[in-house]
Amino acid sequence: MEEKKNDKIKIESPWSIAFHKLIKNKLSIISAIILFILIFMALAADAVTPFEYNDMDLKSSELPPNLSLYRVDEENSIFYRGKDKKVFHFTSDGHYVTDVPYVDRDIRNSIFTYELDGKLINVDYSMTRDEATKGEVEVSIDGKELETYNTWNKTYLLGTDKIGRDMYTRIVHGSRISLSVGIVAVSIRVFIGIILGSISGFYGGKIDTLIMRFAEMVMCFPFLLIAISLVVILGPSIYNVMLVLGLLGWPGIARIVRAQILSLKEQEFMEATEALGIRDSRKIFKHLLPNVMSSVIVFATMGMAGAILTEAALSFLGLGVQPPRPSWGNMIQAARSLYALENQWWLWIPPGLSIFITVISFNLLGDGLRDALDPKLNK
């Protein structure tokens, strides 16, 4: 910061000073890059995913991303699932081909026989009886045990869900939901917050008391509880979530805008506007608000994080985005089944991490922006 005094030959605009400060903050840059990738993914969701988000195939449901395959021959392998004694045909490098129905079964000994390319494969599930799906399973052809190896699922990069939809596709499409809920909700907040905050700060008096009491009242409500009640009244849908998050979140911005305008309007440049006799609306929009924008930007960035978190929570409770539309929150609902929580990590950990990464990126960027834009720190 001390260097700045020496090379003050060229006068930089406040925005470019802020920009240069921001790009020195590594964490902010990383999070900005992550957010750019996310926005790109959300915009190009159809192009970067192999399936449609609601393409379902009950035959290929609940396939994990990390496969332990049994090699049948050079090109073909199989994957078994002990839970429902199903066998799936994969190429040896991990591409899904189809499911393999059994041709014969010996229920007493839990030995199922499947046919692949004319070869009869015996799978002995008897060891899995004790503990739901754990224990060794013997896979053999003519009594010869098959070689087992691990590989990644190349068709379904993040596995498939309960009704055979590709998790990777759904997660990418989920970014659309999260980002659009965030953007719309925050825009509503900023719009209401700026209007009410500037009216309150600029005119003062009774109208100020009225608006600020109202803001205080909105802030008193238990946020999630009121959000849930409102969503129930309006009906659970993505648009209502946007609306509710927007309508409940404005007091923070309004207070900041008001506080700044209160101090700004005492300054000389406002006396000058008085002398020039310009309209109030012009004073507010042309002269006061540009000075408030930096705080609003910081607040909005952090607000994105909060809105995305709340949307995820509402969807997790089944009150937000409705299926079949994918939202990270409603995907995590899968983990409310004990079986999925225990055995099917790919159903809920990737969407959870997606929320986490998105939210922390917005928070880090907001933090960096605050450091960069806060004029108090420049001194």
Place this chain on the structure above:
Amino acid sequence: MKTYIVRRILQSIPLLIGITIVVFFISHASPGSPVSKFMDPNMTSEEKARIEATFGLDQPIYQRYISWISEAVFERNLGYSTLYAQPVTSVIKDHMWNTFALSLFAMIISLVVGIPTGIISATKQYTLTDGALTVFSLLGISMPSFFFGLLLLKVFAIDLQWLPLSGMITPGVRDLGTLAVYKDIFIHAILPAVVLGLGASASFMRYTRSSMLEVIRQDYIMTARAKGLRERVVIYKHALRNALIPIITLLGFRIPLLFSGAILVETIFGWPGMGKIAIDSINNRDYPLLMGTSLLLSSLTLLGNLMADIMYGFADPRIKYD
């Protein structure tokens, strides 16, 4: 000071009235009828009307509001929960202390974690430790509580089987004596309290850090150092006292959270608290219960803000009220 307190209380009254109006109308705008569970399609409309009349649903809405509010104020009666088939006040009483116990535990965790890390972070500003702690606090703010809860459940309750999966008390423990009951509740509370506590510790840490940074720049700290006091005494005895003042405000804001708890965390861990009855009341269109819970929680928030303001004045005599 006295006039300030009185004025502050008087200011809260219109807010409280506003809250009751909003809570009442939100509850009544909800689709579905709270008495539908007492009805079946074979009933005649007269029978249905009689049931509605029993619950006072035939009156115009403003009259229902007035009777609800006067009952609440003068007889401490918040109505009758159709879901629990009990008065709302006793449903709330049954669950409130469960939430309170859980939240108190969580608050202790958040203070024990948040304040020391905040102090360390401030005294080592711009070092690696500070950076790491700042990132840690952002992790705490950014982690969705329900996802964090599920992760902990997966690791500690399912894979390692150290802690119970859900609920507050193991069936049958009540026969083993009071001590066993408390121990059982404690064990059940660990995971939800950690989720709530670590989330909150992040904000305590950030507040402590920034207020500590402000305090240690002041002249009297320099004086203390110039006197040759040890750094530890300077920080913990001289600086900390003033740095903790804003924390009091934060604590005031957190008081209502002691009762409101966290809807999500209670849902995931099956904790029978206020969050659970809130969700139940919404899912079952139990207006009286929903109104009672929302009203209680919003009034507590109001009270928390009020207490924060007043406590702030006591803690910091430099603050002047006009």
